[in-house]
Amino acid sequence: MTVITRTPNYPTDDAAAVLANASAALHVDGKPVPRETALSVLRRQLVRIQADVRDAFETEKISGLNAARRLGGLTDGVIGALYTYATEVVGQTDTDRLVVAATGGYGRGVLAPFSDIDLLFLTQDQPDPKTLQVVEYMLYFLWDLGLKVGHATRSIDDCLTEATGDHTVRTSLLDSRPIVGNSTLYEDFQTRFRTDCTDAGGSAFISAKQSERAQRHKRFGDSPYVVEPNIKEGRGGLRDIQTLYWVSRYLFDTQVMMELADPDGPAGSLILPSEAYAIRRAWSFLWTVRFHLHYVAGRAEERLTFDLQPVIGARMGYTRHGRQGGVERFMRHYFLTVRDVSRLTQVLEPALLRAASGPPAVAPEADIALAESGFVLADGMLMSAQGREFHREPIQMFRALRIARDRNLALHPLALRALIRSARLAMNLRDNAEASAIFLDLLSRPDSAKWLRLLNETGVLGRFLPDWARIVGQMQFDTYHVFTVDEHTIEAIRVLNTMDRGELSEVAPIASSLIGQIQSRRALYAAALLHDIAKGRGGDHSELGAEVAQEVGPQLGLTPEETETVSWLVLHHLLLSQTAFKRDIDDPKTILDLADVIQSPERLRLLLVLTVADMRAVSPKVWNAWKATLLRELYHRVIEVLAGGLSTTVRDTRVARAREQVGSMLVGWSDTDKDWFLNLGYPSYWLAFDPETHARHAAMARDANARNAPLTVHAEPLPDRGVTEITVYADDHAGLFSRIAGALAVANVSIVDARIHTMTNGMALDTFWVQDTSGTTLEAPHRLARISALIEQALSGQLKLDHEMQKISKHYFGRMRAIHVPPRVVIDNHASNTHTVVEVNGRDRPGLLHDVTAAISASGLQIASAHVTTYGVRAVDVFYVKDVFGLKVENDRKLAQLRETLLAALAVPENLIPTDNTSPPSG
Numbered sequence: 001m002t003v004i005t006r007t008p009n010y011p012t013d014d015a016a017a018v019l020a021n022a023s024a025a026l027h028v029d030g031k032p033v034p035r036e037t038a039l040s041v042l043r044r045q046l047v048r049i050q051a052d053v054r055d056a057f058e059t060e061k062i063s064g065l066n067a068a069r070r071l072g073g074l075t076d077g078v079i080g081a082l083y084t085y086a087t088e089v090v091g092q093t094d095t096d097r098l099v100v101a102a103t104g105g106y107g108r109g110v111l112a113p114f115s116d117i118d119l120l121f122l123t124q125d126q127p128d129p130k131t132l133q134v135v136e137y138m139l140y141f142l143w144d145l146g147l148k149v150g151h152a153t154r155s156i157d158d159c160l161t162e163a164t165g166d167h168t169v170r171t172s173l174l175d176s177r178p179i180v181g182n183s184t185l186y187e188d189f190q191t192r193f194r195t196d197c198t199d200a201g202g203s204a205f206i207s208a209k210q211s212e213r214a215q216r217h218k219r220f221g222d223s224p225y226v227v228e229p230n231i232k233e234g235r236g237g238l239r240d241i242q243t244l245y246w247v248s249r250y251l252f253d254t255q256v257m258m259e260l261a262d263p264d265g266p267a268g269s270l271i272l273p274s275e276a277y278a279i280r281r282a283w284s285f286l287w288t289v290r291f292h293l294h295y296v297a298g299r300a301e302e303r304l305t306f307d308l309q310p311v312i313g314a315r316m317g318y319t320r321h322g323r324q325g326g327v328e329r330f331m332r333h334y335f336l337t338v339r340d341v342s343r344l345t346q347v348l349e350p351a352l353l354r355a356a357s358g359p360p361a362v363a364p365e366a367d368i369a370l371a372e373s374g375f376v377l378a379d380g381m382l383m384s385a386q387g388r389e390f391h392r393e394p395i396q397m398f399r400a401l402r403i404a405r406d407r408n409l410a411l412h413p414l415a416l417r418a419l420i421r422s423a424r425l426a427m428n429l430r431d432n433a434e435a436s437a438i439f440l441d442l443l444s445r446p447d448s449a450k451w452l453r454l455l456n457e458t459g460v461l462g463r464f465l466p467d468w469a470r471i472v473g474q475m476q477f478d479t480y481h482v483f484t485v486d487e488h489t490i491e492a493i494r495v496l497n498t499m500d501r502g503e504l505s506e507v508a509p510i511a512s513s514l515i516g517q518i519q520s521r522r523a524l525y526a527a528a529l530l531h532d533i534a535k536g537r538g539g540d541h542s543e544l545g546a547e548v549a550q551e552v553g554p555q556l557g558l559t560p561e562e563t564e565t566v567s568w569l570v571l572h573h574l575l576l577s578q579t580a581f582k583r584d585i586d587d588p589k590t591i592l593d594l595a596d597v598i599q600s601p602e603r604l605r606l607l608l609v610l611t612v613a614d615m616r617a618v619s620p621k622v623w624n625a626w627k628a629t630l631l632r633e634l635y636h637r638v639i640e641v642l643a644g645g646l647s648t649t650v651r652d653t654r655v656a657r658a659r660e661q662v663g664s665m666l667v668g669w670s671d672t673d674k675d676w677f678l679n680l681g682y683p684s685y686w687l688a689f690d691p692e693t694h695a696r697h698a699a700m701a702r703d704a705n706a707r708n709a710p711l712t713v714h715a716e717p718l719p720d721r722g723v724t725e726i727t728v729y730a731d732d733h734a735g736l737f738s739r740i741a742g743a744l745a746v747a748n749v750s751i752v753d754a755r756i757h758t759m760t761n762g763m764a765l766d767t768f769w770v771q772d773t774s775g776t777t778l779e780a781p782h783r784l785a786r787i788s789a790l791i792e793q794a795l796s797g798q799l800k801l802d803h804e805m806q807k808i809s810k811h812y813f814g815r816m817r818a819i820h821v822p823p824r825v826v827i828d829n830h831a832s833n834t835h836t837v838v839e840v841n842g843r844d845r846p847g848l849l850h851d852v853t854a855a856i857s858a859s860g861l862q863i864a865s866a867h868v869t870t871y872g873v874r875a876v877d878v879f880y881v882k883d884v885f886g887l888k889v890e891n892d893r894k895l896a897q898l899r900e901t902l903l904a905a906l907a908v909p910e911n912l913i914p915t916d917n918t919s920p921p922s923g
Contacts, residue, residue: 023077023080023081023084025041026038026041026042026081026084026085031088032085032088032089035089035141038085038141039141039144039145042078042081042082042141042145043145043146045078046078046145046146046147049071049074049075049078050071050113052070052074053067053070053071053074053113054113054295056070057291057295058295058315063284063287063288064284064285064286064287064288064289064290064291064292065110065283065284065287065288067287067291068110068111068112068287068290068291069109069110071110071111071112071113072102072106072109072110072111073109075106075111075117076102076179076180079100079102079117079119079179079180080179080180082138082141082142083100083134083138083179083180083181084180086134086137086138086141087134089137090130090133090134090137091130092130092131092133092134094128094130095181095182096182096184096185097123097124097127097128097131097182097185098121098122098123098127098131098134098135098181098182098185099121099122099123099178099180099181099182099183099185099186099189100119100120100121100122100138100178100179100180100181101119101120101121101122101176101177101178101179101181101186102117102118102119102120102176102177102178102179103118103119103120103150103152103172103173103175103176104116104118104150104172104175105118105175105242106118106119107172107175107176107177108175108177108242108245109177110287112290112291112294112300113291113294113295114148114294114298114299114300114301115148115294115300116148116149116150116300117142117147117148117149117150118149118150118151118172119149119150119151119152119179120151120152120153120154120159120172120173120176121135121151121152121153121154122154122155122156122159122181122185122186122189123153123154123155123156123185124155124156124185124188125155125157126155127153127155132153135151135153139151156185156188156189156192159173159189159193160192160193160196163193163196164196164200167204167205167208167209167212170197170205171209171246173193174197174246174249174250175246194253197250201356202247202250202251202352202355202356202357203356203357205247205250206247206250206352206353206356209243209246209247210349212243213239213240213243216233216239217234217235219233220233220234220235221234221235223235223483223487226483227306227331227475227476227483227484228303228304228305228306229303229304229334229338230302230303230304231286231289231290231293231302231303231304231334232290232302233302234338235338235342236337236338236339236340236341236342237286237338237341238283238286238287238290240341240342240345241279241282241283241286241341243345244257244279244344244345244348244349244352245257247349247352248260248267248270248348248352251267251352251355251356252265252266252267252355253266254266254267257271257276257279257280258273258276258280260276260348261273261275261276267355270348270351270352270355271344271347271348271351275344275347275348278340278344279341279344281337282337282338282340282341282344285333285334285337286337288316289304289312289316289334290302292312292315292316293308293312296308296311296312296315304331304334309327309330309331310326310327312330313326313327313329313330313331314326314327316330318330318333322538323536323537323538324536328474328475328476328536331473331475332473332474332475334473335472335473335474335475335484336472336473339457339472339473342457343420343457343458343459346413346416346417346420346457346458347417347420347421349413350412350413350414350416350417351417353413354414360378360379360383360412360414361378361379362376362377362378363376363377363378363380370403371385373399373403374388374393374396374399375388375396375399375400375403377409378412378414379412380409380410381409381410381411381412381413381415382400382403382404382407382409382410382411382412382415383411383412383414383415383418384396384400384415384418389418389422390418390419390421390422390425391418391421391422391425394422394425394426394428394429395429395432395434395435397419397422397425397426397429397460398429398434398435398438398439398442399438400415400419401438401442401451401454401455402438402441402442405442405445405447405451411454416454416458419454419458419460420458420459423458423459423460423462423463424459424463425463426460426461426463426464427463427464429464430464430465430466430555431555433557435464436555436556436557437557439464439556440522440526440556440557440558443493443522443525443526443529444521444522444524444525444526446497446500446501447497448493448496448497448525449490449491449493449494449496449497452490452493452529453490456468456472456486456490465552467530467533467534467548467552468486468533470533470536470537471484471485471486471489471532471533471535471536472484472486473486474486474535474536476535483617485532485535485536488532488617488618489528489529489531489532489533489617491617492528492531492613492614492616492617493525493528493529493613494617495612495613495616495617496515496524496525496528496609496613499511499512499515499609499612499613500515504612504616507623507625507628508612508616508623508628509632510608510631510632510635511608511609511611511612511613514605514608514609515609517605518602518605518606518609519602520562520565520602520606522558522562523558523562523565523566523569523606524569524606524609524610526549526553526556526558526562526566527549527565527566527569527570527573527606527610528610528613528614530545530548530549530552530566530570531545531569531570531573531610531614532545533545533548533549533552533570534547534548542570542571542572542573542574543571545570545571546567546568546570546571547567548570549563549566549567549570550563550567553566553567565603565606568603569603569606569607569610572597572598572607573607573610573611573614574611575594575597575598575607576594576607576608576611576631576634576635577611577614577615577631579594579634580627580630580631580633580634581627581630581867581869581876582839582867582869582876582878583831583837583867583878584832584835584864584865584867584880585630585633585634585637586684586687586688586755586865587832587833587834587835587880588833589831589832589833590831590832591634591637591638591641592641593831594634594638595638595641595642598638598642599642600642601639601642604635604638604639604642608631608635611631612631615627624722624771624775624776625719625720625721625722625723625777626721626722626723626752626753626769626771628722629721629722630753652683654686654687655683655686655687658686658687658691658694659678659686661691661694662677662678662691662694662695662698663678665691665692665694665695666695666698669698669702673702676702676705677698677701677702679760680701680759680760680761681757681759681760681765682757682758682759682760684757684864685757685759685765688755688757689767693725696714696716696727697727697729697765700712700714700727700729701729701759701763701765704729704763710730710731711728711729711730711731711792711795712728712729712730713726713727713728713729713787713788713791713792714726714727714729714788715727715778715784715787715788717777717778717779717784718769718777719777719779721769721777722771722775722776722777723752723753723769723770723771723777724749724769724770724771724777724778724779724784725767725768725769726744726767726768726769726770726787726791727765727766727767727768728740728764728765728766728767728768728791729763729764729765730763730764730766730795731762731763731764732758732762732763732764733764734857735854735857735858736764736766736795737754737756737766737853737857737863737866738850738853738854738856738857739794739795739801739850740766740768740791740794740795741768741849741850741853742794742801742804742805742847742850743787743790743791743793743794743795743799743801744768744770744787744790744791745805745846745847745849745850746790746794746799746801746804746805747783747786747787747790748772748773748846749770749771749772749773749778749787750770750771750772750773750775750868750870751768751769751770751849751866751868752769752770752771752868752869753768753769753866753867753868754766754767754768754769754865754866754867754868755767755864755865755866756862756863756864756865756866757864758862770787801847801850805846805847805850820843821841821842821843821844821873821874821875822841823840823841823842823843823903823906823907824840824841824842825838825839825840825841825898825899825902825903825906826838826839826840826841827839827889827895827898827899829888829889829890832880834882834888835864835880835881835882835888836861836880836881836882836888836889836890837878837879837880837881838856838878838879838880838881838898838902839876839877839878839879840852840875840876840877840878840879840902840906841874841875841876841906842874842875842906843873843874843875843906844870844873844874844875848875848877848906849866849868849875849877851905851906852877852879852902852905852906853866853879854905855901855902855904855905856879856881856898856902858901859894859897859898859901860883860884861881861882861883861884861889861898862881862882862883862884862886863879863880863881864880864881864882865879865880866878866879866880867879
């Protein structure tokens with residue numbers, strides 16, 4: 001037998017020596033030891049290998065990439081020792097018939113701690129029974145060792161046949177390398193395989209890899225800036241680097257990327273040495289992250305989830321720097337790394353395609369206007385003409401995008417490559433009037449997100465707008481935003497584009513109808529571009545961003561009026577959402593204060609459209625029909641004030657009209673019953689609901705009165721609003737709201753808003769708008785019946801709320817446990833003329849609303865309305881309260897006591913703190 005030997009690519013150390021001793025221990029007196037003994041020997045050796053590699057890695061003696069190589073090399077020794085042992089046990093004397101090869105990641109000589117080991121048992125011809133026995137013996141042995149093994153047994157002809165019809169197999173064979181066995185046999189296979197690859201040509205293989213990558217990106221995130229990325233399969237991750245490696249290996253039989261930068265290498269100088277170094281840095285960084293991930297998770301984990309990010313960031317030495325936390329610094333390094341991989345893909349891939357398919361087919365210069373602009377069509381795509389390249393004329397970078405847009409052309413891959421390599425020259429265009437004009441034109445068209453994303457990914461945008469470079473790859477460590485700041489901004493502009501094209505008319509009808517009426521179109525898109533530009537600088541990003549807008553506006557060529565509008569929009573871009581979701585929009589002062597800030601219908605239109613775009617760009621889960629309803633109602637009330645409405649006389653008229661409308665709907669009622677109900681509600685009640693809801697309340701109240709019922713619960717699904725309305729008509733008493741909130745928590749529904757009304761007869765009419773955990777309407781009859789039953793049990797004392805909430809909270813803290821939300825209480829006596837407004841911020845959890853409202857009731861206060869909003873794991877609940885005399889709470893001592901009581905209620909109870917089985921895994 002000719003045994004393959006390799007020069008180790010890992011340091012020679014004690015583990016390697018122990019491996020040699022272990023191999024010797026598989027024999028006694030020249031004979032193989034019993035299987036159980038051999039299993040024990042190799043199992044101990046595997047443990048020693050893993051411990052050796054982990055210790056070297058975690059004490060920072062070696063990087064993740066070197067650890068992967070060391071682990072791969074030492075595993076080779078185990079496979080080699082087992083092969084020798086197996087052939088002797090089986091009695092296979094003709095050992096020239098087989099070679100054991102590594103494939104997949106293991107074939108590249110790297111292995112992660114919990115990764116699979118992929119093996120190819122290669123034979124010259126169809127394997128004989130003895131050879132199959134050796135293969136079977138090895139596989140069962142490896143499985144008994146606890147290893148995850150992927151395997152195939154094929155002859156050389158079988159390999160070539162399988163590779164012809166399956167590019168996945170071809171890729172696996174491309175990665176293969178021999179571990180042990182007949183070296184001549186493997187060399188024969190490699191010769192025939194390389195010849196087969198050459199004969200097949202590279203175009204089909206490259207196309208297959210591109211298609212595979214596109215599908216993978218679609219599955220794991222088409223943006224490199226997803227905040228819980230998959231470091232292996234996501235865009236810019238390890239698999240993307242491997243794809244570049246596979247293609248270059250297929251075309252040129254290269255072993256490392258540096259060969260592609262060597263003028264004397266097999267491919268010539270396809271990339272710059274700096275680009276080859278960048279790929280190597282990214283490869284090494286991602287492997288280090290991957291090793292930490294596996295060790296911390298204790299399994300083959302490839303996703304950087306929120307709970308793992310701070311742990312791994314700390315293990316890699318990222319600490320707080322200025323205002324930026326360690327985890328944010330770590331993740332920004334990660335995002336900038338995967339961005340570089342994405343860019344390098346666009347640099348190298350066109351060169352590889354050109355090597356496989358030849359130079360691009362440049363069309364004859366029949367288009368005089370295009371030729372005079374300095375561009376040509378190559379393969380039907382736009383690229384620079386010779387002598388007019390981007391590095392010679394940087395303004396051509398912007399002109400190329402405008403021409404591509406106007407003519408509906410794609411940029412040639414070589415043009416994208418040139419954009420990336422020339423990106424730094426965009427700095428010279430910052431004061432260029434033509435560049436600014438083209439950029440503004442690109443920005444304010446219905447397809448602007450496409451071009452902004454391209455400018456961002458190529459690096460041109462960050463060079464052209466230095467303030468933009470500060471938000472590239474910047475994450476916010478929360479569960480509310482699913483993109484980095486730059487990607488969120490481009491997504492907001494994409495939402496504007498869809499509204500412009502009328503594609504959101506069903507989900508955002510008001511904003512979609514208003515965008516066509518907007519006069520300040522350039523200001524709207526510029527505000528969307530700059531609304532989060534100051535995030536990460538400390539302080540209020542809206543205020544800081546407004547200052548940035550004042551500087552950037554003139555640089556982009558905006559008029560003074562447009563610049564002022566953009567700055568105002570950036571300053572107030574959260575105003576509508578904060579008011580709609582955190583304030584009582586039935587309170588006249590809320591609307592009047594808002595109108596006083598906005599002042600004009602045009603600014604209101606701009607602000608509403610920008611708000612919808614911003615919210616929909618945060619996360620697919622953030623926008624829902626209920627929030628759309630609140631924003632729509634808020635818009636109509638503010639526009640009414642701007643048109644001269646909402647005076648005291650108008651308010652009285654609205655109350656009278658509401659009573660008149662519901663009175664006309666009470667068909668068949670006696671005048672006595674009508675008068676009874678119409679005198680039941682105070683003015684705030686009549687302004688809080690539409691006539692249909694008033695009619696439902698009337699039927700409920702009359703029925704309860706006839707039955708002398710102390711409690712009535714009614715559930716009404718409202719799919720148009722995306723909520724279910726739960727109405728409770730009951731004897732009013734302290735703590736009523738809190739107990740209902742507790743029952744709804746036990747029912748596992750989310751409260752999104754609530755109104756509390758005490759009627760003139762002393763009864764309470766409390767209305768809760770709820771959703772299921774996915775943010776949609778609850779409609780199933782059995783669930784609605786259960787909610788009603790739980791409320792009745794909670795109010796009668798049959799339901800032990802504390803015990804029930806402890807049960808449902810047991811498994812609440814999952815991967816989000818690493819995100820800390822400091823408790824905060826804000827008390828405002830200026831937001832309303834009639835109520836004290838209390839805002840609480842804290843870590844969301846089951847029963848939080850119950851605990852907070854119980855604390856308010858225990859403080860002797862009455863809750864008039866509640867507005868419940870969650871931002872990921874952060875809960876922001878706002879309550880309008882009065883004291884027992886129906887007045888605002890203005891005593892400083894009482895306000896201080898209220899704040900302390902609420903802070904105590906916001907704290908996570910000890911019985912809800914995760915136990916050991918839910919604590920973060922340690923490394």
